[in-house]
Each structure stands twice: as structure tokens, then as C-alpha cells.
Amino acid sequence: MTAASIRARVRAEMTDEIKAVARRHLATDGANLSLRAVARDLGMASSAVYRYFASRDDLLTALIIDAYDSVGAAAEESARTGGHGERFLAVCHAVRDWALANRHEWALIYGSPVPGYQAPRDTVEPAVRVILQIGAIVRDAALAGEIEPGAPITGRLNEELEVIAEQTAAGTPPQMVARSLAAWIHLCGAVSAELFGQLNNTIDERREFFEFQMRAEAKTIGFR
């Protein structure tokens, strides 16, 4: 192993360590974590952190990408077996379970964006993994003839949906694309509502209520 790769290796380890500490700080400070505090926890000068991340926003972007990839992997992992309806519900629960285990990272990726923060291109690909997984399940079910497309959509929205189908899950009827997106949006909304305290002093049986919502969504899509 050459010296250069040793350097690179140490650098990658340091980078990971910074991210790990920053993730911990996410819990107390949210998106406005203190880079100086992170550096203090690492026993290094704050200026040294800038060797690894060009700015605090860059560090946050790295955390965002990791979070998207983590929840995306959890969603994909959960959808490996079972019938189409089961796979859909499994993805929903996998996303919720991940969010419960990583609350502050969920807030980072699905909470209100910081004004002025522009998500770089690199975040797009990891960000779409969950919805792509849902779309794939719906497409599989549609191709298997298990679900009906439902009433057609007209106008420019339909054209847009056809473009999306073409780019991501060829062969899916546009209505099904719309239904997949709607289900994904409801899923994210339900998880955010639970995590951001909208259900406080109202619903304690969170899992049951979540399941109720996602089953209804499954029915709307057409899963039996």
C-alpha cells in the first residue's frame, strides 16, 4: 500500500470521525450545530476541521447524504420479500422505524430547509431511493395485474407523470405514478407529524395509527 493511500485512509477515518461527532451534536443543536463544539469534542482546533469540510454547510451536506442513503438502504432492505402489498407496508414501517431511531437525521432531511441552503446535486440521487422503491413495488404489482390503474388523469399533469414513469419506472401507468408519489408524501407526512410533535397529547398508539394510515394508502393504490 503506497503512502498516498495511507494518507487517504487516515483522511477518510478522520472525516468519518468528524461526521460521527457532528451527528451526536445534531441531537442537541439540530441543523445549527456548532462546528467549534464538534472540534472541541475531537480535541482539535476548529480551523483544522476546515481541512476536511469547506464549511459547516458542507459538513451538513455530508450528513444529509449519509442520512438519505441510510433510510434508502433500510427501505430497500425491507422490500425484499413478500407480496406486493406486504412489501409496500414493510417499506412504510422501515422508513418509520429508521426515523424513530434517527430522529435528528430525519429532521435534517425532511424538516424545513434552512433558507439560503441550496442542496447540491450529490444529494438528489440518495434522496430518491425511498420513492423509487415504492414506485418499483407499485410497478411490479401493476405489471402483475394485481392493481387497477384507476381513473385516468388528464392534461399537463398526466404528461408530467408519463415523463416520470419513463425516467424511473418504465411501464407504470401515470395514475400509478401519481398514487405512488401521494403515498410517499403521506408516508413522510405521517412520520414527520409523529416526530415533530403534532400528535402529542392526542395519539399515543403511534404505530397502530401509522399502520391505519398506510393501510388506507395501500387500499387507495389498489393493493389487496
Add this chain to the structure above:
Amino acid sequence: MTAASIRARVRAEMTDEIKAVARRHLATDGANLSLRAVARDLGMASSAVYRYFASRDDLLTALIIDAYDSVGAAAEESARTGGHGERFLAVCHAVRDWALANRHEWALIYGSPVPGYQAPRDTVEPAVRVILQIGAIVRDAALAGEIEPGAPITGRLNEELEVIAEQTAAGTPPQMVARSLAAWIHLCGAVSAELFGQLNNTIDERREFFEFQMRAEAKTIGFR
């Protein structure tokens, strides 16, 4: 008019002016707006602002309460006429329209909460106006026999739903309470998804897609 009330009047005007300027700053800085910058815009020392708000969090809380009241009033206003299904859709669009016109205030109330920020009691009552409005419409429709309760819910979730029905919209079947809550959550999720950029480069026909989602939700509730 006594002097005391003159003082109070001037004080209230000053308070409103601070909130107005702070609302403007919300657009650029989001929840971590700068109290000093607000004071500068007002041409006063930053320490003077503390005569009106005990802390920056207090100022934010005031903005949050105003925002909840504003969107709540918009929802209530929109639900004055029409059939039950139309009223439901009107509320959905009223909320979305309000959010589009007041993006940063939406982010303030429905975005990720700042860790450490504990919402005071005063925020609860304004916060529930929208869901109460939806619940009232659903209850009216149920009492009018326009919608079917649907499959019963069992267990502790059902008990919770009964308590909620009792406290907020007596006479509503528990399933309908659950359906109302689910619709409200989907509504908030759809608006947040649109505002927080989840639909970027995907759906441009936002209003049509939103309507598609809310119509599906109306159908799930049972509106004809």
C-alpha cells in the same frame, strides 16, 4: 382614555412592528433570525427589543402563534359554504394557498422543531384550529348520514380516538376521527413536500397534483 392605556397602546404598536420586521427576516434567515439585525432595521439598540420580548425564542413563539392563528382563520373562512365534500376541499386549498403566500411561516410551524425549543401552552389552542375545522366538517357529514363510518378500529387506538371525539367533536365515530386526522396529516405532508422542495424537478403542476391527492383523501373519508 387613561395614560396607562396610551402606554399599552404604544407598546402594542411597537410589539407589532417588531414582529412585522422579524417576519420579513424569517424569509432570509428562517428560524435562526438575528435579533440584532431586526433591531437595526428598526433603528433601535438590540437591548431595547428585550423590553418587548424576553428572548429570541419568545419572539419566535409570538410569530408561531400568529402564524397558527392566520392559517387557522383562513381554513375556517374557507369552510363557510358548500356541501361537506366541497368544504373539505376548500379547507385543503385554503391551507395550501396560505402556505404558498406565507412560506417561511409555514416552515416555522410545520417544519422541523429546533431542538431544545419547547412550545409553550399558548401555542396549542391556535395550533389545532385547522384540524378542528376538518373534524367539524367530517362530523357534520357523518351526522347528516352522508358518509359511512367504515370498518371499526379496535384496541387502545379506538379508545384514544373515542376520547378525542368526546373532547373535540362529540358524536363523531372513532373511525371518522382517525380518518380526519389522517387527512390532515396528508394535507400538511403535501404542502410541506411542495414547499420544502421535495417535488422539484418532478412535478410542476403542483395545484393539480395537490387536488389529486386531496380528492383521493376525500374519497377515503367517504365524501361523495
Add this chain to the structure above:
DNA sequence: CCTTGGCAAGAGCAGTGCTCACTTTTGTGG
């Protein structure tokens, strides 16, 4: 051996929330 390139440190700048001692303003009761 010395050079060089990456790493770290620390001072410094401009900004932040918030406090405190202080002055100014202002409504009002004697």
C-alpha cells in the same frame, strides 16, 4: 540529506444572544 505538501494551531474579524448599569423620556399625582 533536504524539499515539499498536507495537517494542525492560534490569532483575529465580524457577527450573534443576552445582561447590566446607565440615561432619557413620559404619564401622572400632589
Add this chain to the structure above:
DNA sequence: CCACAAAAGTGAGCACTGCTCTTGCCAAGG
């Protein structure tokens, strides 16, 4: 009408922030 107390406003100061820039260090490579 005017002195006075309460309210409003000021500016300095503390500890913190993100970020930059200069300086020193130290190991890898010729």
C-alpha cells in the same frame, strides 16, 4: 405646574459563533 417613579432606550461587555489567514510542524519522497 412640576417633581417623581416607572417605563423605554442606550452602549459596553461577556461568551459564543463561522470563517480566514499566517505560522509552524512533520512525515513522505527524491
